[in-house]
Amino acid sequence: xxxxxxxxxxxxxxxxxxxxxxxxxxxxxxxxxxxxxxxxxxxxxxxxxxxxxxxxxxxxxxxxxxxxxxxxxxxxxxxxxxxxxxxxxxxxxxxxxxxxxxxxxxxxxx
Amino acid sequence: xxxxxxxxxxxxxxxxxxxxxxxxxxxxxxxxxxxxxxxxxxxxxxxxxxxxxxxxxxxxxxxxxxxxxxxxxxxxxxxxxxxxxxxxxxxxxxxxxxxxxxxxxxxxxx
Numbered sequence: 001x002x003x004x005x006x007x008x009x010x011x012x013x014x015x016x017x018x019x020x021x022x023x024x025x026x027x028x029x030x031x032x033x034x035x036x037x038x039x040x041x042x043x044x045x046x047x048x049x050x051x052x053x054x055x056x057x058x059x060x061x062x063x064x065x066x067x068x069x070x071x072x073x074x075x076x077x078x079x080x081x082x083x084x085x086x087x088x089x090x091x092x093x094x095x096x097x098x099x100x101x102x103x104x105x106x107x108x109x110x
Numbered sequence: 111x112x113x114x115x116x117x118x119x120x121x122x123x124x125x126x127x128x129x130x131x132x133x134x135x136x137x138x139x140x141x142x143x144x145x146x147x148x149x150x151x152x153x154x155x156x157x158x159x160x161x162x163x164x165x166x167x168x169x170x171x172x173x174x175x176x177x178x179x180x181x182x183x184x185x186x187x188x189x190x191x192x193x194x195x196x197x198x199x200x201x202x203x204x205x206x207x208x209x210x211x212x213x214x215x216x217x218x219x220x
Contacts (some may be wrong), residue, residue: 004152023220034208034209036211043200044200044211046210060175089152089153091152095166097143097155097158098145098155098162098202098209099142099210103151103152
């Protein structure tokens with residue numbers, strides 16, 4: 001089955017700096033890669049996703065890149081703000097299920 | 111916020127008991143997936159239902175079972191509860207690839 005590795009597990013950045021989270025996946029059949037943000041005690045919230053026929057996607061301060069050959073994808077957050085502090089999960093989809101990475105706890109220091 | 115709701119929000123059970131968790135899908139979504147999220151980890155796929163039929167299952171024992179109803183709402187049943195079943199149980203509804211999560215039910219097994 002699919003296996004998703006996510007790094008780093010924790011990330012501390014100064015407000016205004018960029019944050020980068022990296023994920024690798026094992027199943028070349030995976031073709032959909034969403035990113036979720038989960039604040040303490042709340043539901044995972046979809047923030048951006050990318051499909052395997054696209055190499056990069058951007059939405060305001062958030063961008064995701066995908067390298068199918070290397071089987072890795074990354075989340076980039078620019079101009080970080082305190083409200084970006086949360087746990088971020090990457091996931092890969094093979095057919096009907098999402099396989100999640102272990103999460104990255106991001107702390108944005110004002 | 112998504113239109114996905116779950117009940118109850120919290121539940122305390124003892125070992126060996128049975129529990130039923132409920133999920134109402136977002137309007138127009140015919141697919142529901144269930145995930146188990148242990149503390150500090152990413153969600154783990156339990157199973158998915160599409161138009162009232164099971165459409166994939168993760169690595170969970172048969173004591174985890176589910177149902178989907180004609181209105182696409184869903185139940186997750188867990189029999190013979192074990193201490194390790196303590197977790198946040200999330201449902202996600204979808205129409206296509208993108209999954210939207212409910213707020214979860216936090217289950218504590220004593």
